Amino acid sequence: MPRRSPAGEESPGPGRPATSYDVARLAGVSQSAVSRCFNPGASISARTRAKILRAANALGYRPNAIARGLITRRSNMVAVVITNLTNMVYPEVLFHLNQRLVERRIHLLLFTLGHERNVAEILEEVWQYRVDGVVAAAHFSTGQIEACRARRLPIVFYNRSSDSPYVASVCCDHERGERELVDRLVRSGHRHFVLLSGPAESEVSRLRTRGAIDAIERTAGLSYELLEGDYTYSCGRARADQIAAMKRRPDAVICANDNLAMGCMDGLRHAHGLAIPRDLSVTGFDGVTAAEWGSYDLTTVRQPAERMVEAAVDMLLERIENPDLPAEARVFAGALRIGSSARFDGPARRL
């Protein structure tokens, strides 16, 4: 069937999209005028521009963003590297990220890390697509960071910090958030704690745990026990059995994220008949959607995800303009969410 442009005219030929040559011919201008018309910032008279837009519209012509990228040396694409976990915990991070990028007319090329693929392979592909920059919620080695630097490819890490002098990062202040949360529990009379951590290799979990220990060790006579976890609901559920069997039952279980806390609450309540917070308090970290649901009403530290995403996009775009900007870390305070999962005295206050 013959192609028709939206306006209804016959298009240049069946199956062939209109080219800038077709537009130039119909508008009676040069091909370079057509190219200037569709390149933001290029100089062109209002009259020529109007003629070209009329012709482009009649032919259903769309400037080819990719070909344009070869001229401007920008692809107007940003790679986002996330892990399965990032997306499960924060589906809205990816959504906000895309919305903020699209507002700047930049598109998001998605790279997901499963168990079977590693960052090295993904980087080869990132380079092939000549993206303008990378937002990474994943661990990059120093060598990988250097290799991006050598290509003058800016990276912003999301919720990871890095010692590299080359990278920008956006983080929630995990350590301070957890310290202030646990400090409130101490002041509310909790004396013996279980700390349920994330996986050993998680820097974020290490920071949260350190914040909790700081708060506990400030006051004499308090004690804690550390259990290793893996950030999942099912791990929290399994650790509940261990906690219920402990000789000395803790007053509070401090979980390194909300998923662990919700699994732990379900186990303590439904498998062991314990009442929360009467028998013991349970807290999380992150402020995921389900933490507010009636079955959990979790006391947790909410990360300001929307604000963090905005900062990440700002930092990346600045560095696409100028790759020589110095490294910068932007750290955002979390907000205490007081739910009924922990026994707390006194009113809520922002951390």
Add this chain to the structure above:
Amino acid sequence: MPRRSPAGEESPGPGRPATSYDVARLAGVSQSAVSRCFNPGASISARTRAKILRAANALGYRPNAIARGLITRRSNMVAVVITNLTNMVYPEVLFHLNQRLVERRIHLLLFTLGHERNVAEILEEVWQYRVDGVVAAAHFSTGQIEACRARRLPIVFYNRSSDSPYVASVCCDHERGERELVDRLVRSGHRHFVLLSGPAESEVSRLRTRGAIDAIERTAGLSYELLEGDYTYSCGRARADQIAAMKRRPDAVICANDNLAMGCMDGLRHAHGLAIPRDLSVTGFDGVTAAEWGSYDLTTVRQPAERMVEAAVDMLLERIENPDLPAEARVFAGALRIGSSARFDGPARRL
């Protein structure tokens, strides 16, 4: 600072990535041989290929996927158009989709639909990037489908069906799944139902509700009441107040998705002291992760999301090869998940 290739040699110049010309010079071959070497399917001798790969490696040369796309007329990118809701309910759909595409060396360009942006604007951008195809979990008008067809741009709809003769779609059998679920409730002695629907404009909700009504109307003496909802937890929570205040309390609340069901359960239990399923049964649809959590243990119909994603990718790639393939709808049965949220007699069976 001078760029260094991974192998440590000086690169062609500071800040300048190696080009195919540099590789050709070092390997002592023509530029067209270099181009053939990196184009899958192009003919080249094993000896020449080895020479080129050695030179490319020494120079840190990466073939430019975008420039290659201009030759092959393929961008090797697929646009995925999703709404906020799709991603919240199924973060794993996007993850699986990307994994399946990457296996075929195709990349995912993400387009999200917020309230403020509509499909028309997004389509302009999709066309600009000359993607090879589109996976859409969003509503397209007939005109928009025609416009893609005119550009020979294949689309596969995910969990949407379409009357257009031009499109392929992958769906869960919503109507049948809900009919078989409610049929089981009827056979287990439930007599009076509340159907809590999704938003009025949702085709998926309409199908699920129709399946439920079918099952109820098959048996004489049963009755139901229809309440409109919007697929969110908070709506389910609010409808629980209405349901608890009803003169005749239903035996079962059939919710159009899991989020509604979980909100409804929390409201019925925590605000109205009702026991589930002793006082009434509650069911959902989708099989989201949280449906299996101990606080809910929801009876629901699980969509085979991984299988559906695989089918969507297969159908799209076939149509990228041959845009003239006829329309096709692939419909997958859901799997009944029996939890403790509904009073059920007899063993589980696959729908």
